[in-house]
Amino acid sequence: MFEFQLPWAFVLIILPLLTRALLPGYKKQEAALRVTNLPSWNSQNTRSAESAKRLSPWLLPTLAWLALVVALARPVWLGEPVRLPAEGRDLMLAVDISGSMDTADMELDNRPVNRLAVVKQVLNDFITQRDGDRLGLILFGSNAYLQAPLTFDRETVRTFMNEAQLGLAGKQTAIGDAIALAAKRMRENPSDSQVIVLLTDGENTAGSVEPVRAAQLAAELGMKIYTIGLGAESMQVPSFFGSRTINPSRDLNESELQSIADLTSARFFRARNTEELSQIYQLIDDLEPTEREKKTYRPETGLFQWALLAALLLTWLQLMITRRQMA
Structure with a gap:
């Protein structure tokens, strides 16, 4: 054009x-010599x-x-026109892969599956919707590990999440260390909006940092921490006298997760099944929308x-x- x-x-x-x-006109002079x-x-x-x-x-x-x-x-x-990367939020996903995430109290496509399988399925959709955000991934068990630093490459984050294996980070749960690691990596890459979404099915049983203390530090840095407690409240298990009903989420510390969210002006969510977990991530997507305006040059x-x-x-x-x- x-x-x-x-x-x-x-x-x-x-x-x-x-x-x-x-301008005044030019007067032509007579020639001095006529031929x-x-x-x-x-x-x-x-x-x-x-x-x-x-x-x-x-x-x-x-x-x-x-x-x-x-x-x-x-x-x-x-x-x-060339589209520029949209400016959005920095969003760090902290996912529990401890031994308890192997509990098969969830359903996916009308078949029983463990908790981690449901998390992978729901996060795939959530990651797809975060166009314009920088996403990061932390997997934690007895220790917390940074799998993907903050990046616009959503496909890489999705791949690392799908490749996560139970017990890879240990069988216990270091919630405080996961929050501290997420806050540290986000502090190294400051932006206007920084959000941590932490999912766990238990309570803090490992690590060197108390979850509430880690949340206080994150709050001082202006970060929000949305917490999700995963696990059904009842489950049928076989026994010597037939099947019996148990509560597979008895170790979930809801009050602590609520405190972490409150300290950072965020929210705590309880997911008892696949549908609730999907709705929670959709709600988080609505609460922390990406910048939809596309910039081009x-x-x-x-x-x-x-x-x-x-x-x-x-x-x-x-x-x-x-x-x-x-x-």
């Missing part, structure tokens, strides 16, 4: 006409007159002036130098013609 960046410059086209109209009845002089004068008829003395100067005005108007060629290629070159060539040509006529 072609456009002029300074279109107002075209008003200068009439400048020579105004100058001619406003009459000289055949050779008349022949040369005739050829000059014929050249003047073929090429107006004002044509080349006019074209040169137009080229200068075009150059001043800054013509540019605009390329195809169009690369510009300046063309003014060609108009300037044309003006110089036309001026040079006029000078050559004038010199030849005077020779």
Whole structure:
């Protein structure tokens, strides 16, 4: 696409006409020497007159002036729009992969599955929706490990989440260490909005940092921590006398997760099944929306130098013609 960046410059086209109209006229002086009845002089004068008829003395100067005005108007060629990465939030996902996440108290496609399988399924959809955010992934058990630093590459984060294995980080649960690690990595990459989404099915049983203390530090840094407690409240298990009902989430410390969320002005959610977990992540997506406005730019290629070159060539040509006529 072609456009002029300074279109107002075209008003200068009439400048020579105004100058001619406003300045006093030029009075032609009589020649000091008159030559009459000289055949050779008349022949040369005739050829000059014929050249003047073929090429107006004002044509080349006019074209040169137009080229200068075009150059001043800054013509540019605009390329195809290029979309820039949208500015969004920094969102760190902290996921529990301790031994208890192997509890098969969830359903997926009408079949019983363990908790981690459901988390992977739901997070796949959640990650897809976070276009424009920088996402990171921390997996924790007895220890907390950074699997993916904050990045716009959502596919990499999704891959690392899907490849997570139970017990890889140990069988216990270090919630405080996971929060501390997430806060540390986000502090190294400051932004206007930083959110941690922590999912666990137990209570803090390992690590060197107390969860509440880690949440206080995150709050001081302006971070929010949304906490999710995962696990059904009842489950049928086989026994010697048949099946019996147990509470597979008896180790879940809801009060501590609630305190962590409250300290950071966020919320605690309880997920008892796949549907509730999916709804929770959808709600978090609504509470912390991405910046949907897409920013684009169009690369510009300046063309003014060609108009300037044309003006110089036309001026040079006029000078050559004038010199030849005077020779």
